[in-house]
Amino acid sequence: MNTYKIAVIEGDGIGKEVVPAAIEVLDTVAKLDGSFQFEWTYFPWGCDYYLEHGEMMPEDGIETLKQYDQIFLGAVGMPNIVPDHISLWGLLIKIRRGLKQSINVRPAKLLAGLESPLKNPQNFDITVVRENSEGEYSDSGGRIHNGADEIAIQNAIFTRKGTERAMRYAFELAKNSNKHVTSATKSNGLTYSMPFWDEVFEEVKKDYPDIDTAVNHIDALAAFFVMKPQAFDIIVASNLFGDILTDLGGAIMGSIGIAPAANLNIEREYPSMFEPVHGSAPDIAGLGIANPIGQIWTGKMMLDFLGHHEAGARILNAIEKTLASGIKTGDLGGTATLAEVKNSIIGNL
Ligand SMILES: NC(=O)C1=CN([C@@H]2O[C@H](COP(=O)(O)OP(=O)(O)OC[C@H]3O[C@@H](n4cnc5c(N)ncnc54)[C@H](O)[C@@H]3O)[C@@H](O)[C@H]2O)C=CC1
Ligand SMILES: CC(=O)C(=O)O
Ligand SMILES: [K+]
Ligand SMILES: [Mn+2]
Incomplete structure (x- = not known):
């Protein structure tokens, strides 16, 4: 025992x-x-x-x-x-x-017996792989001055190790289940972290030539969760993007309570x-x-x-x-x- x-x-x-x-x-x-x-x-x-x-x-x-x-x-x-x-x-x-x-790791899939708030939910079955050790969740930064001069700085930390680790985990999941991988980015608005994220994704995916991939900006991805969640298998996302996306994943299942x-x-x-x-x-x-x-x-x-x-x-x-x-x-x-x-x-x- x-x-x-x-x-x-x-x-x-x-x-x-x-x-x-x-x-x-x-x-x-x-x-x-x-x-x-x-x-x-x-x-x-x-x-x-x-x-x-x-x-x-x-x-x-x-x-x-x-x-x-x-x-x-x-x-x-x-x-x-x-x-x-x-x-x-x-x-x-x-x-x-x-x-x-x-x-x-945060799955979201349509459960039997549950009514999704989506009008026409297909049989979606998504796993979000959220980077959980760095990214936008950071205590690097500071606050100085007061009143009108007050400044708050919050740094996001993206290491090659942490980024690659999350992506490899996503690809390994996909490999074992014959699925595809979508990377959540925002390299149009963030000039350092997300272009880096995209580059690492391009490198890592070379090691998995048989796995289909897609790259979506997180804003569009959020919309697709509502419009066509069945389009996704495995999603790899940074700490904050994955956080937000998985409350939405709960919501389209029926409630974040499940x-x-x-x-x-x-x-x-x-x-x-x-x-x-x-x-x-x-x-x-x-x-x-x-x-x-x-x-x-x-x-x-x-x-x-x-x-x-x-x-x-x-x-x-x-x-x-x-x-x-x-x-x-x-x-x-x-x-x-x-x-x-x-x-x-x-x-x-
Ligand atoms: N991992 C964690 O421990 C987390 C902690 N928090 C903390 O929880 C506190 C409340 O945060 P909120 O933003 O309100 O998020 P929340 O997830 O606690 O609640 C959001 C809404 O969902 C409902 N809800 C959540 N879980 C439910 C369940 N099992 N059954 C039925 N309804 C449920 C709540 O009643 C509320 O209306 C804050 O202190 C926040 O920092 C928030 C998210 C994650
Ligand atoms: C803090 C929080 O909302 C989360 O890690 O999901
Ligand atoms: K919790
Ligand atoms: Mn959360």
Whole structure:
């Protein structure tokens, strides 16, 4: 019997609701499978912790996390109490970088039983490979002067290593699944980073002569997500472009509340972190009405990463069955509670 030691960080807002629900689902599927089990260790890190301790996680938090196989996280952020850049850089982004989770994989596909807000959604099935360690998410810059003279500078960092790594990951995914790769650029507006991005893409694609490629500016790409999402397979995008595009990916599925994600340490040197696309949703936190599917599907991605593809497929099937039977939370136009959706998924397992 394999025992996986998982560090659990529920975080803030609806993270505290959707994570326990997903853990119940994962424990159920483990029992049914019989070949593995989870050992969950909870860390109370987040904005409440910050109010008490003045930091989002302890100083040795990254070292602590290294002792676990994987990390299962909900969401971080309570913007009315802690400024978002402090909470995210103090926990979420600190872990992504500290544990070299350089790739963020975010699928978006039409699920059975779900109505897309698109009028005519074809059977789209997209995987966004988001560069997760650098790019526009940067703490390089500064603010000087006050009032009318005030200046803010935010640098974007693009290294050859990081750029190439994300692109190669996308091409490898495409190679193994007979798909094509689209690069998200904006080299008409950004004069250094995105021309560099385009050059690296041209170089990397030479190593994959059998894989079809396309290059789209991110603005047009966003429009195509609405008009013809079926045109895409694998998309490789910078940190910020991938961030924005994957909320849109959630939206065209039906809700960002169902969109899953995986922050991968592809070298498997440190734990990876599995957390859904959505944030802490302060507007609905504590009401028991959040959609747990994003977190549950994220659990499926963790199972896939651990090599339990059959157990993972079971979860997605159970999710689709629940949706097809009309049990949906408010974000999907339904009236079910979080608990009702979770219990239905467990029943379908
Ligand atoms: N990875 C993370 O931990 C992320 C954290 N955040 C943080 O979350 C906080 C709120 O950010 P927002 O921009 O409002 O984004 P958000 O994703 O938390 O919420 C956007 C909208 O989607 C809805 N929503 C999100 N997840 C849902 C779910 N599972 N079920 C039903 N409805 C859901 C919310 O109710 C809200 O109306 C901020 O502090 C932000 O920094 C935002 C995005 C990612
Ligand atoms: C912070 C955020 O929105 C994300 O990483 O998806
Ligand atoms: K999240
Ligand atoms: Mn985001």
